[in-house]
Structure formats: structure tokens, C-alpha cells
Amino acid sequence: xxxxxxxxxxxxxxxxxxxxxxxxxxxxxxxxxxxxxxxxxxxxxxxxxxxxxxxxxxxxxxxxxxxxxxxxxxxxxxxxxxxxxxxxxxxxxxxxxxxxxxxxxxxxxxxxxxxxxxxxxxxxxxxxxxxxxxxxxxxxxxxxxxxxxxxxxxxxxxxxxxxxxxxxxxxxxxxxxxxxxxxxxxxxxxxxxxxxxxxxxxxxxxxxxxxxxxxxxxxxxxxxxxxxxxxxxxxxxxxxxxxxxxxxxxxxxxxxxxxxxxxxxxxxxxxxxxxxxxxxxxxxxxxxxxxxxxxxxxxxxxxxxxxxxxxxxxxxxxxxxxxxxxxxxxxxxxxxxxxxxxxxxxxxxxxxxxxxxxxxxxxxxxxxxxxxxxxxxxxxxxxxxxxxxxxxxxxxxxxxxxxxxxxxxxxxxxxxxxxxxxxxxxxxxxxxxxxxxxxxxxxxxxxxxxxxxxxxxxxxxxxxxxxxxxxxxxxxxxxxxxxxxxxxxxxxxxxxxxxxxxxxxxxxxxxxxxxxxxx
Amino acid sequence: xxxxxxxxxxxxxxxxxxxxxxxxxxxxxxxxxxxxxxxxxxxxxxxxxxxxxxxxxxxxxxxxxxxxxxxxxxxxxxxxxxxxxxxxxxxxxxxxxxxxxxxxxxxxxxxxxxxxxxxxxxxxxxxxxxxxxxxxxxxxxxxxxxxxxxxxxxxxxxxxxxxxxxxxxxxxxxxxxxxxxxxxxxxxxxxxxxxxxxxxxxxxxxxxxxxxxxxxxxxxxxxxxxxxxxxxxxxxxxxxxxxxxxxxxxxxxxxxxxxxxxxxxxxxxxxxxxxxxxxxxxxxxxxxxxxxxxxxxxxxxxxxxxxxxxxxxxxxxxxx
Numbered sequence: 001x002x003x004x005x006x007x008x009x010x011x012x013x014x015x016x017x018x019x020x021x022x023x024x025x026x027x028x029x030x031x032x033x034x035x036x037x038x039x040x041x042x043x044x045x046x047x048x049x050x051x052x053x054x055x056x057x058x059x060x061x062x063x064x065x066x067x068x069x070x071x072x073x074x075x076x077x078x079x080x081x082x083x084x085x086x087x088x089x090x091x092x093x094x095x096x097x098x099x100x101x102x103x104x105x106x107x108x109x110x111x112x113x114x115x116x117x118x119x120x121x122x123x124x125x126x127x128x129x130x131x132x133x134x135x136x137x138x139x140x141x142x143x144x145x146x147x148x149x150x151x152x153x154x155x156x157x158x159x160x161x162x163x164x165x166x167x168x169x170x171x172x173x174x175x176x177x178x179x180x181x182x183x184x185x186x187x188x189x190x191x192x193x194x195x196x197x198x199x200x201x202x203x204x205x206x207x208x209x210x211x212x213x214x215x216x217x218x219x220x221x222x223x224x225x226x227x228x229x230x231x232x233x234x235x236x237x238x239x240x241x242x243x244x245x246x247x248x249x250x251x252x253x254x255x256x257x258x259x260x261x262x263x264x265x266x267x268x269x270x271x272x273x274x275x276x277x278x279x280x281x282x283x284x285x286x287x288x289x290x291x292x293x294x295x296x297x298x299x300x301x302x303x304x305x306x307x308x309x310x311x312x313x314x315x316x317x318x319x320x321x322x323x324x325x326x327x328x329x330x331x332x333x334x335x336x337x338x339x340x341x342x343x344x345x346x347x348x349x350x351x352x353x354x355x356x357x358x359x360x361x362x363x364x365x366x367x368x369x370x371x372x373x374x375x376x377x378x379x380x381x382x383x384x385x386x387x388x389x390x391x392x393x394x395x396x397x398x399x400x401x402x403x404x405x406x407x408x409x410x411x412x413x414x415x416x417x418x419x420x421x422x423x424x425x426x427x428x429x430x431x432x433x434x435x436x437x438x439x440x441x442x443x444x445x446x447x448x449x450x451x452x453x454x455x456x457x458x459x460x461x462x463x464x465x466x467x468x469x470x471x472x473x474x475x476x477x478x479x480x481x482x483x484x485x486x487x488x489x490x491x492x493x494x495x496x497x498x499x500x501x502x503x504x505x506x507x508x509x510x511x512x513x514x515x516x517x518x519x
Numbered sequence: 520x521x522x523x524x525x526x527x528x529x530x531x532x533x534x535x536x537x538x539x540x541x542x543x544x545x546x547x548x549x550x551x552x553x554x555x556x557x558x559x560x561x562x563x564x565x566x567x568x569x570x571x572x573x574x575x576x577x578x579x580x581x582x583x584x585x586x587x588x589x590x591x592x593x594x595x596x597x598x599x600x601x602x603x604x605x606x607x608x609x610x611x612x613x614x615x616x617x618x619x620x621x622x623x624x625x626x627x628x629x630x631x632x633x634x635x636x637x638x639x640x641x642x643x644x645x646x647x648x649x650x651x652x653x654x655x656x657x658x659x660x661x662x663x664x665x666x667x668x669x670x671x672x673x674x675x676x677x678x679x680x681x682x683x684x685x686x687x688x689x690x691x692x693x694x695x696x697x698x699x700x701x702x703x704x705x706x707x708x709x710x711x712x713x714x715x716x717x718x719x720x721x722x723x724x725x726x727x728x729x730x731x732x733x734x735x736x737x738x739x740x741x742x743x744x745x746x747x748x749x750x751x752x753x754x755x756x757x758x759x760x761x762x763x764x765x766x767x768x769x770x771x772x773x774x775x776x777x778x779x780x781x782x783x784x785x786x787x788x789x790x791x792x793x794x795x796x797x798x799x800x801x802x803x804x805x806x807x808x809x810x811x812x813x814x815x816x817x818x819x820x821x822x823x824x825x826x827x828x829x830x831x832x833x834x835x836x837x838x839x
Contacts, residue, residue, distance in 0.1 A: 034690060037690055039689045039690070044793075044797060045789075045793070045794075045797070047599070047601055047602035047604075047797075048602050048603055048604070053557070053603075054557045054559075055557070055558060055559035055560075055561055055562075056556065056557065056559055056601075057559070127569070128557075130557065130558035130559060130561050130562035130563075130566045131559070131561035131562075133562075133563070133565070133566050134561055134562060134563035134565075134566055135561075137565070183603075185603040186598060186603040186604070187603075190603060190604075191604070205789065206609070206612045206613065206789060206794075207613060207616075207789030207790070207793050207794065208685060208686055208687070208787075208789040209685070209687075209689060209690070211690065227690065229689050229690045231684070231685060231689055231787070232787055232789065232793075233684045233685075233787040234783075234784045234787060234793060235668075235784055235785050235787070237668060238668075238671060238683060238684050238785060238786070238787060241671055241672065241675065241676040241683050242683040242684055244676060245675065245676050245679065245683050247682065247683055247684070247689065248689070279559070279560065398800065399551075399555070399800065400549070400550055400551020400552065400555065400800070400801075400802055401549075401550050401551060403550075403551065403552075403555055404550030404551060405550075408550075419560070420560060427561075428561070431561070431563075437563070439564070441562065441563060441564050441567060442555050442558065442560060442562065443559075443560035443561070
């Protein structure tokens with residue numbers, strides 16, 4: 001009796017397992033079964049798809065394919081025509097006039113006009129897009145539609161970085177006929193968007209996948225692939241496994257530790273880039289709190305800089321991905337090219353001498369605050385500082401607490417921060433050095449660096465029009481920064497993107513899939 | 520019994536209100552700002568002031584609490600600061616996936632642990648009992664995150680039996696039985712991983728309870744009267760340990776949700792856990808408070824249900 005009961009249970013269990021394996025063993029889950037579709041992995045659900053009301057990289061990574069800016073930025077970050085087919089800048093740089101493409105239609109079939117541009121800037125971008133608001137609101141006088149295909153931007157003063165601020169990441173243009181008169185933050189079109197971009201919206205399954213289809217009427221020519229699917233895969237390791245299993249085609253980033261393994265995979269190609277929807281040309285930086293007595297003497301800051309082996313950081317933490325900075329501003333910004341600067345080199349003997357001269361009190365412990373993503377950097381730096389007699393206590397904080405401690409309360413000795421320099425120093429670098437941006441604003445002047453000459457130089461550089469004049473000014477700015485060392489510039493970071501070889505032809509930047517082909 | 524039930528039901532809103540009030544105070548006392556999630560690293564002072572005023576962050580905390588509480592009483596949990604959509608709707612979109620995952624794990628846990636516990640109880644002190652005990656302890660000691668990643672590496676990436684991530688195949692438009700099959704394929708690994716801790720805990724509970732019962736007089740009596748081993752096990756040895764199992768399952772609902780958060784991240788499962796995590800990082804109070812409201816209601820009600828089942832399966836228990 002008992003035996004037969006157990007036998008029954010066993011056969012039931014065996015049947016269930018067999019049935020399950022039969023069920024699960026079938027079906028092709030690889031992307032090769034849909035040759036004209038690109039499947040891209042993203043780390044988090046964007047929440048909404050309106051890129052004009054946020055600078056969040058999560059939103060822009062996904063939503064930018066649906067929209068356009070007045071201009072695009074090419075691989076070298078130079079402005080190229082997009083919704084504007086041409087433009088003129090008046091002699092003193094106070095007036096920008098854009099001639100728009102004709103015949104462009106929104107995905108719902110309505111025509112795109114200059115009124116859409118005026119609405120997007122006046123009602124949305126200058127209020128809700130933090131970066132555009134911060135850089136333009138004080139200098140922009142008005143945005144006017146001269147006619148349906150001409151827009152003028154009038155500035156209070158000559159403003160040279162403007163063309164770098166008009167791509168889809170900085171200034172996406174929204175359809176006025178769907179947004180006007182409604183709150184752009186709560187519009188239903190934020191999750192059922194209508195744009196002018198190379199792909200049009202199809203469906204959005206929260207935290208699962210977002211689907212786009214090719215825009216056959218795209219003014220730049222329809223994309224080669226028929227569809228893009230964004231899959232939300234929060235764990236970076238799972239993303240890599242999904243790529244290897246052929247279940248996704250494209251990764252926006254590969255963790256440094258996994259790159260070596262992927263390099264050995266003949267089905268995968270990788271490429272490096274400094275351009276990202278969340279930030280471009282980013283620099284990992286160690287900030288000194290100059291309000292702390294420990295750092296009032298520049299010799300201490302210089303000694304710490306000499307104690308840090310930046311090449312070791314590049315090789316051991318980033319496995320060679322990135323660059324050791326030769327100047328305070330990213331080398332990817334041509335305007336900021338600064339040859340001949342002497343950044344402190346790794347020299348522990350010199351470091352020890354400087355500490356002794358400055359009377360560094362042995363046993364003093366410095367608080368180094370950081371986000372968990374910089375843990376490996378900080379552990380290596382702590383070991384390097386210990387070698388010259390400086391003790392650092394690491395404090396790993398989640399972003400909200402980090403911002404509160406470093407920028408609101410200024411309660412730290414040193415902090416590790418990634419400053420994305422952007423494509424023009426006025427947009428991404430100024431905030432890091434001018435005294436007016438010290439205080440309760442995240443990712444501003446963390447060091448608390450105050451130098452009237454520096455403030456004035458940034459004001460001058462923003463008004464200059466001639467590139468050669470601007471370059472000279474930024475060189476001067478960088479000389480001052482190297483002399484005063486409010487920061488140590490540790491690494492120009494790069495993202496490693498990866499894709500299956502069945503897909504190729506990806507562009508750099510926000511419209512990465514517009515030129516892609518999959519087979 | 521009825522009086523007891525009414526008394527317990529009356530306590531539900533009070534408990535939930537207390538949890539929501541404490542959560543409200545804790546969320547707003549924590550450093551950080553949802554504006555940061557919108558601004559990224561480039562907002563200026565004017566932007567922060569504009570957004571804070573828009574969201575009403577400048578009002579005193581008691582005023583904000585009164586506004587919030589009066590809205591909640593009308594069933595309105597407010598809009599997410601970051602996503603601009605109704606917090607209740609955002610959570611509701613993700614409830615089915617989380618319920619499917621947790622319910623599957625719970626059912627799987629019971630289906631595996633009860634027979635396994637009975638089987639090992641009959642072999643108490645033997646080789647197989649030791650092995651299962653060791654296996655259960657090992658499973659329980661391993662973090663779910665690691666178990667999940669190993670499961671993905673072995674069963675999805677290496678063997679290719681199951682999908683690596685998600686709730687459905689990318690771009691799948693399958694309907695009917697194909698859709699169900701696709702869903703089962705995607706559910707299999709996350710459900711098994713989430714169930715692993717339940718299996719470990721419940722197997723040991725059933726095993727020790729039943730083994731103890733098997734040595735008691737009433738079981739010896741049943742055996743002496745010639746009842747079959749199956750009847751002895753199921754009718755005489757199992758019921759009393761099941762009381763403990765039901766109680767433990769009731770108290771583990773909260774842990775199950777916490778485990779689901781981890782599993783959802785590893786497997787890209789579109790449930791509430793990931794929404795909660797992003798809301799926590801962004802200090803998106805409307806989502807967090809709506810979530811706490813929902814979870815506290817679930818836990819309080821689950822405990823109530825456990826107590827009722829307890830009374831139903833144990834005739835000695837009478838609530839008055």
C-alpha cells in the first residue's frame with residue numbers, strides 16, 4: 001500500500017519533470033530568428049519617454065531614437081544638420097537663425113513647423129531640462145518663429161557654445177499640437193510618444209520591453225532595420241550572458257571585468273566611446289574639500305597627487321579602457337586642447353618630501369566619500385596613500401546621501417566624482433570651478449574652489465566667438481587649475497559597447513540604431 | 520470567532536495607518552531629493568528651487584503629511600515625482616508579475632518541501648535524512664543573488680534550456696498556449712530560485728515536526744491498530760507540524776517579497792521590486808508610500824488569514 005503510494009508520487013514527479021523539459025526545451029529564443037530586428041539591453045526602465053523634461057541617461061538612451069534636435073552631432077561632436085537644414089550666426093554671436101527642413105512630419109502625420117521649436121524651448125526645455133535651463137535661461141533673450149520654416153534665437157550676449165546644445169540629448173523638439181496647454185511632466189504622451197525621429201513608438205511594457213518600428217517617412221532616410229526592442233535587464237552580468245546566448249544584440253556598456261571574456265567570443269564585437277546619453281566625455285576626479293584645514297596648503301594636495309599612480313588605476317581597475325588625463329578638461333573637447341601642462345606625476349619620494357615640508361601630522365585620517373561604483377578606485381588609492389603615510393577612511397554612500405554630504409553639508413575631506421565635461425567647457429566644466437556654483441547644487445564645485453580670476457576667465461570664454469580665442473582662454477583656465485589643484489584628474493573614462501556580429505553599422509551618439517543593419 | 524475576526528479586521532486600518540505614518544516620516548527625514556533623478560548632474564540652483572516649489576517640498580512636513588493623508592483617504596496616492604504618472608497605476612502594472620512569481624515560489628515551496636519533509640522524517644537519522652538536511656542548510660545559507668546568477672549561468676547560458684532573463688521572449692507576439700508556454704519557460708528559473716529558501720526552511724520544519732510526531736503515543740496506537748503508513752503519515756503525523764508551517768509561511772510573506780526584489784533584478788523580471796528599488800534611489804515618495812501601504816496591507820492580512828487557517832485546522836484553538 002505504502003509502496004504503491006510512493007510509486008505513484010514518483011511517477012507523477014517524473015511526469016511533471018518530463019513535461020516541463022518538453023515544454024521548455026522548444027522554441028528559438030535567439031534574435032537571429034528575427035533578422036531585421038535589433039534587441040538592445042538597458043539597465044533600468046526609463047519610466048517615461050519624454051527626453052525634453054529630464055537629463056536622465058535612462059530616458060535619453062531609449063527615447064532619443066524617437067526625436068530630433070535642430071542639429072545633430074557627428075562622431076567628432078561637430079554640429080551637422082538635423083531638423084535645421086542650415087543656420088547662420090550673426091557677426092557678434094548674439095543671433096542664431098535656423099532654416100528648418102521642409103516636409104518633415106510627426107509620427108502622427110501632422111507637419112513639423114517652427115512653432116514646435118518655439119514651444120519646445122519656451123514651455124518645456126527652458127523650464128524642465130535641467131542642463132538646457134541652467135546654461136541658456138540666463139543668456140537667452142527670446143526664441144521667435146520668423147515663418148513656418150525659420151527660427152531665430154536672440155541672446156543677451158555673444159554665446160558661442162549654442163550649436164553644441166541643440167542635439168536630441170540637449171534640446172529634443174516636442175510636438176506642440178500634443179503638448180501645448182498641458183503639463184509636460186504628466187502628459188499621457190510621455191508614455192505614448194510622437195516624435196519626428198528615425199523610429200516610431202509601438203508599445204511599452206513597464207520594466208520588461210519597449211518596442212519601436214522604423215519610421216518609413218524619416219526625413220533623413222528610413223533606417224535599414226525594421227524594429228528596435230529595448231529589453232530591461234538590470235544586472236550587468238545577466239546582460240552579458242544574454243548577449244552570449246544570442247538573446248540580445250546590443251549592450252550600451254560592458255563591465256570592465258567581463259570585457260576580456262567577450263573579446264574572445266567570435267560572435268561579439270566591441271567598441272569604445274566617450275559619448276553617452278547620460279553624459280559625454282566624463283572625467284573621474286578626486287575632489288579636495290578646500291574648506292578643510294588639512295587642504296589649505298597646496299603642498300598637501302600636490303603630495304597626494306604625486307602619491308597616486310593613475311596608470312595603475314587605468315590598468316588594474318579599468319583594464320586599460322580609458323585614458324590617463326594630461327589636462328583638467330577632457331582631451332575629447334578640441335576647444336580645450338592644452339599641450340604642455342605639467343600634471344603631477346607618480347613620485348612617492350617627492351610626495352613624502354612635500355608632506356614633510358608642509359608638516360603633515362602623522363596619524364591624521366582623511367574621509368574619502370564615494371559612490372559604490374567607485375569602490376575599486378578608492379581601495380587602490382587608499383593603498384597608494386598609505387604608502388606615503390596618509391590614512392584614508394572610505395565611506396561608500398548611495399547617491400542621494402553622497403550628494404547631501406558632499407554638496408549640501410560639505411562634510412567630507414575628499415570625494416570621488418565623475419564630472420561629465422560634455423562637448424563644450426561652458427556646459428560641463430564651468431560648474432566645477434566657478435565660485436558661484438559652490439553650495440547645495442549636486443555635482444557643482446565640490447572642492448569649494450574660489451578664485452576671482454578663474455570666475456572671470458569662464459565669463460570671458462563664454463562670450464568669445466573665435467575658436468582660437470576660446471582655446472587660449474581655456475588653456476589659461478587649465479593652467480590655473482593645475483597650479484591650484486582643487487582636484488586630481490584620475491581618468492578619462494570610456495564606455496565599452498558590445499554587439500553581435502550579425503548587426504553592424506551602428507552610429508555613435510543618440511541615434512545609434514538609425515544606421516544599423518542586422519541579418 | 521466572529522468577534523475575534525471583527526476585532527482583528529478593525530486593527531488592520533490602524534496598523535496600516537501607523538506603518539504609512541512612520542514610513543512618511545522616515546522617507547522625508549532621509550537625505551536626498553527626487554529632483555536629483557530628474558536633473559542628473561547639471562541642474563543649477565534655480566532649477567532645484569523651481570522643481571522643489573512645484574512638488575511642494577518647501578511646505579512644512581506636517582502640512583505635507585495632512586495633504587498626503589487626506590489624498591490617501593480618497594484613494595489617491597499622488598503622482599510619481601520622476602515618472603509623472605499615478606503611483607498606484609505604476610504599482611498596479613507590476614503587481615501581476617510579482618504575484619505570479621511569489622505565488623509560484625510559494626506553491627513550489629510547499630509542493631517540494633512537504634513530500635520531502637515527510638520522506639526524510641520516515642528516515643530520520645539515516646543517510647538520506649542527513650543528506651537532505653545538509654542540502655537544505657546549504658541552500659538556505661547561500662544568498663539568493665548568487666543562487667540566481669549561478670542558475671542563469673548553468674541552466675540558461677551554458678545548457679541553453681531556459682531563457683536568461685525577462686517574462687517573455689523579446690518581441691514575442693505569441694497568444695494562447697504559446698504565450699503560456701513562453702511565460703512558463705521564463706518563470707521556471709526565477710520561481711525555483713525564489714522557492715529555494717522556502718524549500719530549505721519548510722523541509723526542515725516538516726521533517727522535524729513529523730519525526731517528532733512519529734514517536735508519539737497516538738501514532739504508535741494508529742500503527743498498532745493496523746493503519747497504513749500513508750494514513751499514519753498524512754492523517755496522524757502531518758496535521759500538527761502543518762500548524763507551524765502555516766504560521767511560518769504567514770510570517771515569511773514579507774521575506775518572500777524581499778527575496779522577489781533580488782530575484783527580479785537578477786532575472787529582469789518586471790515586478791514591483793525593481794520599481795521599489797528605483798523609487799528608493801530617487802526618493803520618489805509617492806511610489807514608496809503606496810508600496811508600503813500595499814505591502815503592509817498584504818502582510819497584515821496574510822497574518823490574519825494564517826490565524827484563521829490555524830483555527831480551522833486545529834480544533835483546540837478557539838478565538839473569542
